[in-house]
Amino acid sequence: MASEMLPDEEYEVQDLLLNVGPQHPSTHGVFRMVMTVDGELVKDVVPYIGYLHRGAEKLCETMDYRQGIGFMDRTEYLAGHNAELSYVMAVEKLAGLEVPERAQWIRMILCELNRLSSHFMFMGAFGIDVGVFGTPFIYAWREREAIIDLFEEISGDRMMYAYFRPGGLAWDVPTNFVQRVKEVLVSSKTGIKDFDGLLTDNEIFRARTQGIGYISAEDAIDYGMSGPSLRGSGVPMDVRKDEPYLYYDQIKFEVPVGKNGDVFDRYICRLEEMRQSVSIIEQCLEHLQPGPIMPERMPRMLRTPPGEVYVRTEAPRGEYGVYLVSKGGNRPYRLKVRSACLSNLQPLKQMSVGQYVADAIIVLGSIDIVLSEVDR
Amino acid sequence: MKGLAKSMWTTLAVFARKPVTRDYPTYHKPLPERDRAFPLLLWDKQIDEPFCTGCHACERACPVECMTVLMKDNPNHRSVGGNSGRRKIIDKFWIDYARCMRCNICVEVCNFDAIAMNNTWQGHELSVYDRKDLVMDLGALTSLSHGGGITEWVPVVGQANEA
Numbered sequence: 001m002a003s004e005m006l007p008d009e010e011y012e013v014q015d016l017l018l019n020v021g022p023q024h025p026s027t028h029g030v031f032r033m034v035m036t037v038d039g040e041l042v043k044d045v046v047p048y049i050g051y052l053h054r055g056a057e058k059l060c061e062t063m064d065y066r067q068g069i070g071f072m073d074r075t076e077y078l079a080g081h082n083a084e085l086s087y088v089m090a091v092e093k094l095a096g097l098e099v100p101e102r103a104q105w106i107r108m109i110l111c112e113l114n115r116l117s118s119h120f121m122f123m124g125a126f127g128i129d130v131g132v133f134g135t136p137f138i139y140a141w142r143e144r145e146a147i148i149d150l151f152e153e154i155s156g157d158r159m160m161y162a163y164f165r166p167g168g169l170a171w172d173v174p175t176n177f178v179q180r181v182k183e184v185l186v187s188s189k190t191g192i193k194d195f196d197g198l199l200t201d202n203e204i205f206r207a208r209t210q211g212i213g214y215i216s217a218e219d220a221i222d223y224g225m226s227g228p229s230l231r232g233s234g235v236p237m238d239v240r241k242d243e244p245y246l247y248y249d250q251i252k253f254e255v256p257v258g259k260n261g262d263v264f265d266r267y268i269c270r271l272e273e274m275r276q277s278v279s280i281i282e283q284c285l286e287h288l289q290p291g292p293i294m295p296e297r298m299p300r301m302l303r304t305p306p307g308e309v310y311v312r313t314e315a316p317r318g319e320y321g322v323y324l325v326s327k328g329g330n331r332p333y334r335l336k337v338r339s340a341c342l343s344n345l346q347p348l349k350q351m352s353v354g355q356y357v358a359d360a361i362i363v364l365g366s367i368d369i370v371l372s373e374v375d376r
Numbered sequence: 377m378k379g380l381a382k383s384m385w386t387t388l389a390v391f392a393r394k395p396v397t398r399d400y401p402t403y404h405k406p407l408p409e410r411d412r413a414f415p416l417l418l419w420d421k422q423i424d425e426p427f428c429t430g431c432h433a434c435e436r437a438c439p440v441e442c443m444t445v446l447m448k449d450n451p452n453h454r455s456v457g458g459n460s461g462r463r464k465i466i467d468k469f470w471i472d473y474a475r476c477m478r479c480n481i482c483v484e485v486c487n488f489d490a491i492a493m494n495n496t497w498q499g500h501e502l503s504v505y506d507r508k509d510l511v512m513d514l515g516a517l518t519s520l521s522h523g524g525g526i527t528e529w530v531p532v533v534g535q536a537n538e539a
Contacts, residue, residue, distance in 0.1 A: 067481065102536070156408075170480070170484075175537055201379035201382050202383045205383075292534075
């Protein structure tokens with residue numbers, strides 16, 4: 001109708017620059033996108049990052065190995081245990097420390113619980129992006145609260161745990177640990193079931209997510225994506241399977257992969273991964289035996305020989321790697337954090353160009369970014 | 377339509393469950409004993425002085441340099457007619473709670489178990505109008521322990537549970 005009244009030849013048609021962020025609920029942190037839109041269609045996306053840069057890598061170079069742990073939590077605030085694990089494992093590899101069995105199992109349990117809590121957070125925030133306002137977010141908060149309460153009982157803090165140490169754990173878990181984990185798992189299972197019922201088969205949800213934000217497996221690999229965002233495109237890459245660390249080689253679990261590489265497949269991968277995490281934790285609990293949690297002889301101040309290591313682990317958002325160079329002494333010479341979110345953010349333009357503005361927000365939500373990890 | 381009905385059924389089923397909301401300002405959930413708020417100094421009730429000798433161990437280990445410690449000769453030491461075994465004692469102690477990142481390292485390095493993390497709600501509810509008000513002096517740091525308002529938890533690093 002409008003085009004009949006206003007023929008394009010007589011009026012100059014201009015693209016509109018649309019600024020989203022840096023402080024906007026749908027950008028999941030301080031992230032800014034400048035979109036060029038033609039009506040409702042996105043023609044170009046320019047992301048701006050760096051608002052949350054705190055120089056954690058450089059800070060760690062001025063500190064000894066124990067002091068750096070607290071900063072690792074802050075690089076990835078939704079999955080602090082996973083971030084600590086990479087760092088601590090890198091230091092252990094460099095220093096040649098043997099970690100006791102019990103400490104390893106506890107680490108595994110905590111990391112998988114952290115994956116659960118992080119994915120719950122994704123489910124809630126993603127629900128809001130899609131337009132189911134409130135309901136999934138509150139459901140996610142309910143389940144995440146149970147897990148975080150457990151972390152508080154173990155480590156003392158709800159988000160910045162500082163619980164892993166080079167060599168093992170800071171202190172042992174409470175005596176009712178196994179029972180408490182089982183309680184939390186019961187509530188998590190209910191939560192996963194709730195999300196499955198609420199979102200997966202919902203026609204509106206499917207219409208909003210299926211066929212949106214497509215990226216092919218080849219492109220995803222080229223961009224260096226990892227984690228559930230990559231597996232949604234059908235690449236069965238999981239560091240836990242490919243290069244087992246801790247005791248993941250003694251545990252039976254599957255790596256869920258998607259087929260279509262769209263937003264819905266990334267969602268369904270995460271949902272399935274949560275079920276796998278529950279099963280991993282249940283198996284770990286069976287292996288948990290009393291015993292020491294630190295090597296018998298630990299120096300008061302940990303010093304490492306010169307060398308360099310790269311350790312990667314599977315964090316909830318993908319491959320979280322720590323590259324550590326030491327020239328001897330008690331502090332790293334260089335520390336580099338390979339953040340999964342930064343790589344996952346790269347194909348944002350490719351995934352959102354040609355979509356509607358509202359869908360570009362869903363695409364951003366589907367890669368589950370944590371801006372503190374992108375900027376570090 | 378089937379999927380929508382399933383979603384509605386899920387919300388209805390959740391609606392029937394018991395609420396989990398904690399009505400925060402009126403209800404304070406019981407904190408676990410390991411809860412970490414901000415560090416505070418402990419009071420030796422037998423001798424009536426702080427445990428802290430001002431040895432600077434925590435100050436040196438702090439990653440964010442939020443502590444300032446000054447030491448003095450103990451006026452209550454046995455050699456000068458007092459009843460304390462501590463030759464040196466803390467004179468002035470400041471912790472900038474606005475800088476502290478609650479990493480627990482100061483508690484781990486303390487040789488005298490003189491510092492602990494506040495595990496009460498008083499450590500969490502610290503809103504002030506000026507950030508300078510978050511620099512705590514010796515009196516503020518010891519008052520909770522001196523008044524007996526805290527059951528502190530001082531972990532031994534690397535110690536396992538008894539089998």
